Each structure stands twice: as structure tokens, then as C-alpha cells.
Amino acid sequence: MKQELDLDAVIRQRIRGLRLARGWSLDALAARCYLSPSTLSRIETGHRRIALDQLVPIARALDTTIDHLLEAIDDEDVVIRPEPQHRAGITTWVMSRESTVRGVTVAKMRYTPEHPSSPHHQRVHPGREWFTVLSGTMRLYLGDREMLVETGDAAEFSTMVPHSLGAEGGPAEILTIFDQDGERAHMPTPGPHEAPPAEGERSVSAPEG
Template identity: 70%
Template sequence: MTQERGLEDVIRQRIRSLRLARGWSLDTLATRCHLSPSTLSRIETGHRRIALDQLVPIARALDTTLDELVESPDDEDVVIRPEPQRRQGITTWLLSRESSLPGVTVAKLRITDSDPLPVDKLGVHPGHEWFTVLSGSVRLQLGERTILVEVGQAAQFSTMTPHAITAHRGPVEVLSIFDRDGERAHLHPDNEQH
């Protein structure tokens, strides 16, 4: 019963926070979800139990889903315990969940490969990539250009340009954001069909 009550309190807080974030009064949200302002006020303050038939129109009015409104606030949704994935010269730790940001993957990479690639071996795929250097020095190859990216610096580039990221003078660690195409190309290269 306590856990159910705790979840109800979280749902009430979410409803109120989403309403306020949109700059809406109780009257505005009540009109949008076809409830009376007094009913909505009692729901937000905990003076009325929340019924499923009320949550659906409230979620719709707040432009969210019922699942997002009622999801459990347990630690498993917050804490990610990444397992290292190793392949030739690169260790990867995924720092985001598949469902966290649609089409976006955040990963930490430790790169030990230090040899520049010939231009004809550079990868190309649709999209953009972004990374910041946590330690070491990155050699970013973009076609014929080679750019050194140092600790604390970030790089963003179109992945339609032939590219490679390698270590320069020792191992390097980067925090990278990939779109779907970048994730497939760099984190799951064995699944690529050439």
C-alpha cells in the first residue's frame, strides 16, 4: 500500500510539474482534459484518488503517454551499469539506454589504435557524430584532412565525409554521441551489410 501511495504521489507531482512547465493554469489543463478545475486540483494535491479514466485524458492533454506518466521511479531507470564491449583496438561502454533518447546513443570509448588509416579505408555513413576528449589526444581523419583534438575539446562532423577516429601518441578516451547510423557503424560493425 505504501509503494502504491508513493507512486501516486510521483504521478501527482508529474502532472503538476508538466502543467506548470507549459505555463498552464488548473483551468487551462482542466479544459484540455475535460475535467473540472476542482477535480484536477484535488488530484494534484492528493485529496482525490487518481482513476485510470482520468489519467488517459490528462496524459493526452499534457502531450505525454500514460506509460511515461505512471512509470515507476526506481533506481533501475536512473543508474546504468555499463559492461565493457571490446573489439580490435576499442573498448566501449554504453552510457544510455535504448529507450532513453530515440535515435541517440551515448558511449564512452577507449581507443588504443594509433595508426592512421589510408583514405580508401575511412568509413562513411549517413548522419552526424559528436565527441569530446576525456583523456589523451585524438587523431580525427576527415578525408584528406587530419585534425588533432585534445583533452577538453569537442568535435562534430558529418559522417558522409570519409572518417576515422584513432589515438595519437597513446590511448585516448572519448565521450561520444551517435545517431542511429553512427551507432550501427561504430558500435555494431559486425552487423553492417556492405
């Protein structure tokens, strides 16, 4: 019973916290979820029990889901201790869990010059990719463009554009975010050999000349 009460309190805190994070008053959120401000106030303060038919429009108005509002509190696995995964010239540490919101994967990746990167190694796959350089310099080939991304800089692009990424002048580390398509294309699989291209991914050679 205590766990149920604790979760109920957390749901109320989440509703209030998301509302305040958006800079909305009670009136503003109430208008978006078609509840009266007084009803919403009683929900947030615990003076009214939260009904499912109220929780659905509240979650929708806050651009979240009921599952995220009802997610149980679990303090056992707060700290993530990633194991390095190796393939040719790249070491990857996955920094997020499988249940990450919106299906994105956060990873730290260390590139060395042994990893092949050139216009001839460009690939395409569905999705988008974002990374920031933690140390060193990365060379990014994006279609017919070539650019250096220095420490502290970031890059974001559609992975439907042919692309290739590698270290420039020495080892470099990045923090990157993949959506689900990008994760399938870039995350290494266990084993001593480099994984083959993911389903839906193909290599693209640069035009000759």
C-alpha cells in the same frame, strides 16, 4: 494499491517538474494543452484524478510521451556497471541501457594508435554523432578536412559525411553519443574479431592525389 498511489504521485511530480524546467507558469502549460489553469493545478497537487484524455495533451505539450510519464519507478538498476568490449585498437564501455529515451546510446571509448584512422578508412552511415574528449587527443577526418580534437573539446557531425576517428600521439578516451544508426555502425559485437561494417555502412576511400 500503494504502488498505484506512488506512481500517481510520481506522474504529478513529473508534470510539475517538466513544466518548471521549461520555465512555464500554470497558465502557459494550460494554454498549450487546452486545460484550465485551475484543472491543471488540481492535477499537479493531487486534488483531481488524472484522466487519460487529459494526460495525452499534457504529455504532448511537455514534449514527452505517456509512456515516459507512466514509467514505473525501479531503483534496482540505477547503477550501470559496463563490461569492456574490445576490438582492434578500441575498448568500449556502454554507459546507457537499451531503453534509453529517444533511442540514443552513450558510450565511453578508449582509442589506441593500433586502431587504423586515415582518409582511406573513412566511412558513411545514416545518423549523427557527438563526442567529447576525456583524455588525450583525437584526430578526426571528416571528408577532405582533418582536425585535432583536444581534451575537453567536443565535436558533432552528420555521419553521412565520410569520417574516420583515431588517437593522436597515444591513447585517448572519449564519451560519445550515438543515435540508433550510429550505434549499429560503431558498437562492437562480442567475439575476438572486429565486426564487419554494419548494414547501411560503407567505406569511402579518399581521392587519389
